[in-house]
Amino acid sequence: MKSICVSILITLFAAAEALAGDTGPQPAQPGAETFTLGDFRITSLRDAVNVVPNDGSVFGADVGPKAVAEVLTKAGQTTGAITLSVDALLVRKGGEAILIDAGLGPTIPGALVSSLSLAGIAPEEVTAVLITHVHSDHIGGLVTKDGQPAFKHAVIRISEADWDWLHTQPAMAEITRVIAPQVKTFKPGEDVAMGIKSVRIPGHTPGHVGYMISSQGKTLLDVGDTVHSSIVSLAKPDWAMGYDSDLAVGEASRRGVLTKLATDHQLIFAPHFPYPGVGWVVSTKDHFEWLPKK
Numbered sequence: 001m002k003s004i005c006v007s008i009l010i011t012l013f014a015a016a017e018a019l020a021g022d023t024g025p026q027p028a029q030p031g032a033e034t035f036t037l038g039d040f041r042i043t044s045l046r047d048a049v050n051v052v053p054n055d056g057s058v059f060g061a062d063v064g065p066k067a068v069a070e071v072l073t074k075a076g077q078t079t080g081a082i083t084l085s086v087d088a089l090l091v092r093k094g095g096e097a098i099l100i101d102a103g104l105g106p107t108i109p110g111a112l113v114s115s116l117s118l119a120g121i122a123p124e125e126v127t128a129v130l131i132t133h134v135h136s137d138h139i140g141g142l143v144t145k146d147g148q149p150a151f152k153h154a155v156i157r158i159s160e161a162d163w164d165w166l167h168t169q170p171a172m173a174e175i176t177r178v179i180a181p182q183v184k185t186f187k188p189g190e191d192v193a194m195g196i197k198s199v200r201i202p203g204h205t206p207g208h209v210g211y212m213i214s215s216q217g218k219t220l221l222d223v224g225d226t227v228h229s230s231i232v233s234l235a236k237p238d239w240a241m242g243y244d245s246d247l248a249v250g251e252a253s254r255r256g257v258l259t260k261l262a263t264d265h266q267l268i269f270a271p272h273f274p275y276p277g278v279g280w281v282v283s284t285k286d287h288f289e290w291l292p293k294k
């Protein structure tokens with residue numbers, strides 16, 4: 001299992017892994033911040049952090065590290081690396097406990113199960129896991145360190161296109177085998193759980209989706225990996241993002257989605273924004289800024 005997990009991480013974080021020291025995925029303290037949305041209880045769950053080097057391989061893949069450094073400096077940040085949070089979301093009502101994304105899993109190790117525990121939920125109480133896309137920082141936590149299903153009573157919902165794509169990746173073969181009996185695929189746009197509808201957001205992976213959560217007229221959109229950095233992704237949405245499987249489609253998606261989010265004043269959860277990752281995208285001239293929910 002260990003070698004499988006290592007392979008998975010190398011697949012996603014090859015650039016970060018190549019640099020020694022304090023880049024790449026790293027452990028974080030558990031965290032569980034809960035708020036209400038209509039009659040749902042929503043909890044942002046902390047899993048890990050990912051320190052991405054500013055070397056032109058991920059952020060600003062088409063403009064280079066100097067241009068990225070200028071944006072970071074303007075925002076008062078250091079310029080050598082960009083620290084991303086890795087978080088997940090829990091949606092509860094009655095006996096339902098729905099997890100959206102499952103974190104990095106045992107290799108780091110991720111803090112997701114500890115964060116769930118802070119929220120009062122044991123892994124076997126999770127009724128469904130909705131996956132935004134099948135990168136390892138979103139599905140790694142679907143298995144335990146012993147290679148067993150981490151949420152054994154949950155249905156796992158994955159878009160058809162991403163489930164097909166996962167089967168083409170040798171490094172993900174073991175996790176794919178373990179979760180297969182629990183997986184139920186869907187077409188983007190379908191309702192996938194109580195009050196939760198999948199929303200197609202193309203570019204990051206073949207079947208990447210967000211999830212619109214609705215209750216009593218209130219809504220929250222989990223945007224998945226439409227955006228990664230609350231600074232760079234919003235200041236320069238048209239720059240190429242090295243994690244996107246289709247760079248051009250990813251750029252167009254990001255600009256389009258951010259424009260709509262700002263226009264609609266839509267509350268969002270962004271799993272890689274600073275924890276807890278809940279707030280609004282605000283439009284300013286030709287770019288966007290992040291307004292965290294207090």
Ligand SMILES: [Zn+2]
Nearest residue numbers: 135137138225
């Ligand atoms: Zn991600």
